[in-house]
Amino acid sequence: MKTEGQIEPVMDLNGSPIDRSSLSCHAPIWQDILAQAVTGEQLAAMNYTSLSEICDDPAEVADALEHAAGERGHAASFAAEGRKIGVDVDNNVDAMHWRRLREAFLGCIAERDFIGCLIVQEIMLESFAVASYARVAKVAPGSLGETFARIAADEEQHVDHAMAILRAERALDPERFDDKVYRLHFDVMTTLAKMLAKECKDGHCEVCHSSCVKPSLGDVSLSAAELRGASLEQYLKALDMLGLPGEVTLAWVTQLPI
Amino acid sequence: MGYAVANLARREPAIEVDFALIGHQESWRAAADILAVLRGGELTALPDDEIKDILPWIPPRTVCHVDIESRAGGNARGLYIDCFIPPDRLEAAYVHENLARVRAAASCAIKSGAKIVSLGGFSSILIEGNFDQLPEKHNTVFTTGNTLTVGFIVQGIKKMCALEERNLRNATLLIIGATGDVGSGCARCLAPVVKRVLLNARNIERLRRVATELEAEGVEGELSTDLQRFPTQADIVICAASLGCPSLLLDRIAPHALVCDAGYPKNLSPNAGLVGATVFFGGLGQIAGGLSFTPDFFGILNRHPFPNVVHGCLLEGMALALEGRFEPFSKGRGFITPKRVAEIETIAARHGIHLAPFSNADGPLERQFEYQTQSSRGWVARHVRPPSERT
Ligand SMILES: NC(=O)C1=CN([C@@H]2O[C@H](COP(=O)(O)OP(=O)(O)OC[C@H]3O[C@@H](n4cnc5c(N)ncnc54)[C@H](OP(=O)(O)O)[C@@H]3O)[C@@H](O)[C@H]2O)C=CC1
Ligand SMILES: [Fe+2]
Ligand SMILES: [Fe+2]
Numbered sequence: 260m261k262t263e264g265q266i267e268p269v270m271d272l273n274g275s276p277i278d279r280s281s282l283s284c285h286a287p288i289w290q291d292i293l294a295q296a297v298t299g300e301q302l303a304a305m306n307y308t309s310l311s312e313i314c315d316d317p318a319e320v321a322d323a324l325e326h327a328a329g330e331r332g333h334a335a336s337f338a339a340e341g342r343k344i345g346v347d348v349d350n351n352v353d354a355m356h357w358r359r360l361r362e363a364f365l366g367c368i369a370e371r372d373f374i375g376c377l378i379v380q381e382i383m384l385e386s387f388a389v390a391s392y393a394r395v396a397k398v399a400p401g402s403l404g405e406t407f408a409r410i411a412a413d414e415e416q417h418v419d420h421a422m423a424i425l426r427a428e429r430a431l432d433p434e435r436f437d438d439k440v441y442r443l444h445f446d447v448m449t450t451l452a453k454m455l456a457k458e459c460k461d462g463h464c465e466v467c468h469s470s471c472v473k474p475s476l477g478d479v480s481l482s483a484a485e486l487r488g489a490s491l492e493q494y495l496k497a498l499d500m501l502g503l504p505g506e507v508t509l510a511w512v513t514q515l516p517i
Numbered sequence: 518m519g520y521a522v523a524n525l526a527r528r529e530p531a532i533e534v535d536f537a538l539i540g541h542q543e544s545w546r547a548a549a550d551i552l553a554v555l556r557g558g559e560l561t562a563l564p565d566d567e568i569k570d571i572l573p574w575i576p577p578r579t580v581c582h583v584d585i586e587s588r589a590g591g592n593a594r595g596l597y598i599d600c601f602i603p604p605d606r607l608e609a610a611y612v613h614e615n616l617a618r619v620r621a622a623a624s625c626a627i628k629s630g631a632k633i634v635s636l637g638g639f640s641s642i643l644i645e646g647n648f649d650q651l652p653e654k655h656n657t658v659f660t661t662g663n664t665l666t667v668g669f670i671v672q673g674i675k676k677m678c679a680l681e682e683r684n685l686r687n688a689t690l691l692i693i694g695a696t697g698d699v700g701s702g703c704a705r706c707l708a709p710v711v712k713r714v715l716l717n718a719r720n721i722e723r724l725r726r727v728a729t730e731l732e733a734e735g736v737e738g739e740l741s742t743d744l745q746r747f748p749t750q751a752d753i754v755i756c757a758a759s760l761g762c763p764s765l766l767l768d769r770i771a772p773h774a775l776v777c778d779a780g781y782p783k784n785l786s787p788n789a790g791l792v793g794a795t796v797f798f799g800g801l802g803q804i805a806g807g808l809s810f811t812p813d814f815f816g817i818l819n820r821h822p823f824p825n826v827v828h829g830c831l832l833e834g835m836a837l838a839l840e841g842r843f844e845p846f847s848k849g850r851g852f853i854t855p856k857r858v859a860e861i862e863t864i865a866a867r868h869g870i871h872l873a874p875f876s877n878a879d880g881p882l883e884r885q886f887e888y889q890t891q892s893s894r895g896w897v898a899r900h901v902r903p904p905s906e907r908t
Contacts, residue, residue: 457567457570484570487570487571488570488571488573488574489574491571491574491575492574492575492576495575495576495578496576499576499578504579505576505578505579505625506578506579506580506581506812508578509555509575509578509580510555510556510557512575513552513555513556513563513571514555514556514557514560517563517564517567
């Protein structure tokens, strides 16, 4: 990691001098936020690549590969934002929580469960991405904020696409569909809830470059509680759109670890 | 897709929803209790700080099913939908956010197919009775429920006066929040039967309008935006101001006063040292045929010391559902008349919905009444002095 003294001049920021100074003095915080984002994007790219392998329909294969490329593009955009503020953005898809999320997705792949894959990636992981990127976009200065906003909008679009497929699937057998969502919720959302907890209780997340970034989020006008809240809100709204009963999904969410 | 939708209709037989109740919690304790029921007893309870962090993010949604029975036979099914307005964010600063929550809750009610929706507590205040602010409605009608609320406040005052041997006709009545829908409705019902009325709210113009209307009916009274002018003169006080938290002090209240707190959240501050005064919560009714929640929120959604007690505003929608009268009975602000109140009271009574037994922050008052009938030194003996002893 580069020290603050080595930070490259910020050339392309159209933000105010305050933006620039806040970016450089908070670079280590943005570095960790970007590292989580890049990791999530890399994982999404891997998930879509895996998904393409279980699709029978060539159009679906192409679709999944296109998504995978899109997610790699997002990862590259975030990494580029890191370079602009003079930090290297690492990613670690093997970090404990991310690995667990990947395993859950691979479980669906093993069962050739296309719908399960969409639920994990598009409803659970993307809710988290859309909501947290949107919160970060509100406070991150200059092009950093713009990139988060643009990618949040992109993610939202492919959630819409998956939503249509999933709604049609639920219509065939709501009870079976809801049972599947619950099983996946229990696994995936439990892991996401641990990642999003106000304090990391399972030790270092293996993505933050030194100590956990959560206690420092206040310095860039964010908080772990807000990122978790916004993610859960987005997730509940996504489940509402699928047609799951609101009282049931609320109970699921209240049972998540804190 | 066409096939899929047809299939859905067969597999998920729509449960017919007669009514929906839209509400929000009055305190963090109440909100925490709801989340605790949903979380279940096996997991450790969510700490208070986590509840305060999580609740503001919950989108409005159904929390439980509600079943009610009519004393005339028949029953109705409904939903309780919570707006999840954080209890400390009812103030004006949050009006846009809260309005969005009420609209989202209304959408849930419409989507459920509810035929009538009661707007509880602040949900009606936020839309100011202007139903055009709600989402497109299809076959769902909305009522603020304020007419039955006024009915129960007025009944409560009359019953309390009878129990305490007070003469309403000689009384000076103070209404705080007198220009509101509830406050002005109470004024129209009670002004003709008391000696004088004192009207209080913050906006002088609106106060003048209510006063002019009452004067035309020959009512004697006074208005002021300064509450400090009134308390010592009042024998009976109705607190019906839309306060975001219980903050009313009434510290100069006459010791013999009868105070009905009809606010939700309550108007009276826990520190209001109303020495000697009789305080009771108003606007509450009881559904004799019974009320049940699925999952079981008994005592959590209805936090009263007596069973089956519900706020008048919510009971209005239930009464209309039992009656099969799906109409926006209470709509707009300032249209509650004694005639409309009598009409909704008759409907409610037909289905076994009556004034609730009395209670206040210290618990039940009625049991104390019952107790005094068996004892020579009961509640009435302690709290109620005959008129001759009153100052
Ligand atoms: N018990 C029950 O079942 C029910 C209780 N309620 C409760 O009754 C109360 C009134 O409801 P509703 O009539 O619909 O509301 P409205 O908004 O119609 O009226 C509110 C009234 O309070 C006044 N007010 C607000 N703040 C103050 C203040 N600080 N001091 C004095 N007056 C004030 C307003 O006038 P101004 O702005 O000029 O001050 C207005 O007169 C609320 O707490 C509501 O939740 C409502 C329905 C049912
Ligand atoms: Fe992405
Ligand atoms: Fe961490």
